[in-house]
Amino acid sequence: MISVIMIVVLGVIMIVAGIIALHLKNLLAAIITAGTISLLASVIYLILGSPDVAMTEASIGSGLTTIIFLYALNKVQKEDKND
Amino acid sequence: MIFTLILGFVLLLIGIYGMLSQRNLIKIIIGFSIADTGIHIIIVSIGYLRNRTAPILNSAVDISKAVQQVVDPIPSALVLTAIVIGLAVTALMLSFVVELYKKRKSLSIDDYQELKW
Amino acid sequence: MIKKTLVLIAIVGLLMVFWPLMSNFEFSQNLSELASNYVRGSVNELNTQNVVTSVIVTYRGLDTLGEVTVLFLATVGIGFLLGKRKGKKRPASELLQTTSSFLFALIVLFGVYIFTHGHLTPGGGFQGGVVIATAFLLLMLSDVNMKFNHTILQIVESFSGAFYIVIGIVGLVLTIGFLSAEIIPLGEFGKLISAGAIPIIYSFIGLKVGSELTNIIDTMRGE
Numbered sequence: 001m002i003s004v005i006m007i008v009v010l011g012v013i014m015i016v017a018g019i020i021a022l023h024l025k026n027l028l029a030a031i032i033t034a035g036t037i038s039l040l041a042s043v044i045y046l047i048l049g050s051p052d053v054a055m056t057e058a059s060i061g062s063g064l065t066t067i068i069f070l071y072a073l074n075k076v077q078k079e080d081k082n083d
Numbered sequence: 084m085i086f087t088l089i090l091g092f093v094l095l096l097i098g099i100y101g102m103l104s105q106r107n108l109i110k111i112i113i114g115f116s117i118a119d120t121g122i123h124i125i126i127v128s129i130g131y132l133r134n135r136t137a138p139i140l141n142s143a144v145d146i147s148k149a150v151q152q153v154v155d156p157i158p159s160a161l162v163l164t165a166i167v168i169g170l171a172v173t174a175l176m177l178s179f180v181v182e183l184y185k186k187r188k189s190l191s192i193d194d195y196q197e198l199k200w
Numbered sequence: 201m202i203k204k205t206l207v208l209i210a211i212v213g214l215l216m217v218f219w220p221l222m223s224n225f226e227f228s229q230n231l232s233e234l235a236s237n238y239v240r241g242s243v244n245e246l247n248t249q250n251v252v253t254s255v256i257v258t259y260r261g262l263d264t265l266g267e268v269t270v271l272f273l274a275t276v277g278i279g280f281l282l283g284k285r286k287g288k289k290r291p292a293s294e295l296l297q298t299t300s301s302f303l304f305a306l307i308v309l310f311g312v313y314i315f316t317h318g319h320l321t322p323g324g325g326f327q328g329g330v331v332i333a334t335a336f337l338l339l340m341l342s343d344v345n346m347k348f349n350h351t352i353l354q355i356v357e358s359f360s361g362a363f364y365i366v367i368g369i370v371g372l373v374l375t376i377g378f379l380s381a382e383i384i385p386l387g388e389f390g391k392l393i394s395a396g397a398i399p400i401i402y403s404f405i406g407l408k409v410g411s412e413l414t415n416i417i418d419t420m421r422g423e
Contacts, residue, residue, distance in 0.1 A: 034113045060167060159252045167267065
């Protein structure tokens with residue numbers, strides 16, 4: 001029962017975060033919001049009984065993907081400054 | 084579990100909507116990564132079986148009855164592979180975006196129309 | 201306006217495709233025949249506690265080889281697209297510099313722990329490799345003008361990939377099967393040195409994934 005409540009709460013947060021991530025005008029905030037979805041998804045994998053996937057999603061999905069997005073955004077903005 | 088299945092489908096639809104409706108290239112890739120997460124949740128929740136533990140056969144599981152006590156390990160293995168490949172594909176797409184920006188100085192997809200039709 | 205309508209029509213169409221799948225979906229009460237075989241085989245044939253590891257490394261080993269190849273190709277593609285650039289940045293704060301030199305060794309050690317215990321606990325080569333890449337990311341953040349020696353990264357990456365395939369071929373030569381774990385005695389169930397070649401294969405995967413992801417981050421960072 002407690003796991004169902006957790007999944008519903010986490011799911012609502014994830015769906016809202018997904019809609020916000022697509023509507024934000026600020027790209028930096030949108031990237032961080034999209035990283036939050038992956039982080040919460042790893043909790044859901046843990047509830048679903050697959051800790052291996054939870055570890056992978058927490059480290060890759062929310063960690064490295066966000067970092068790579070931020071580096072790409074940084075590169076694009078640096079191009080702007082050079083000219 | 085039915086709730087996670089619904090959650091996965093909703094995230095998949097949000098991601099596809101983002102990919103189709105957004106005009107910014109980085110926003111399109113964000114939509115792709117949301118759809119990716121949705122698909123992973125769908126696959127993992129298909130493998131879930133009620134009242135069972137993770138497929139790790141330590142002292143918490145009676146090894147002779149392991150088949151009746153653990154969830155399906157195959158979706159976990161598939162999703163593990165898919166997440167790593169998702170990262171590589173996202174990084175490749177982002178490096179394409181950086182290259183495109185160097186050429187045209189624009190992140191809007193409307194500026195990349197070579198063909199009239 | 202037309203575009204928005206078309207997008208909405210596409211979403212509604214997808215919803216209509218998915219709805220019957222979702223509403224009629226029946227969750228099974230038991231493991232499928234294939235999954236039961238994997239769970240039994242993991243105990244009886246491979247002496248591996250973590251069933252997911254035995255599926256990834258042995259039963260579906262060929263898929264993992266393909267996946268590592270995809271990761272390698274993506275790394276090559278990114279390196280090809282983003283050349284090196286010059287430019288100085290402001291140095292990181294002293295707090296970050298001091299902490300990262302202290303934490304670097306600990307994080308690498310944790311990564312090695314994760315992929316050598318992949319057959320006993322959750323985790324394995326992919327997760328351990330990512331943790332090691334995170335340690336290098338911390339170094340990059342603390343010293344922004346640092347240059348990585350790409351030759352060492354490439355040597356680690358290509359040798360671990362080559363040994364991975366060599367282990368697979370040894371299985372063929374001994375006529376057990378490609379990427380089989382039984383080329384080495386299986387040992388005792390639940391001990392660190394057990395499960396045959398699985399810890400060795402997963403360590404090579406971990407080194408390969410770690411060096412490839414470090415390479416990706418370093419290329420995306422831009423010199």
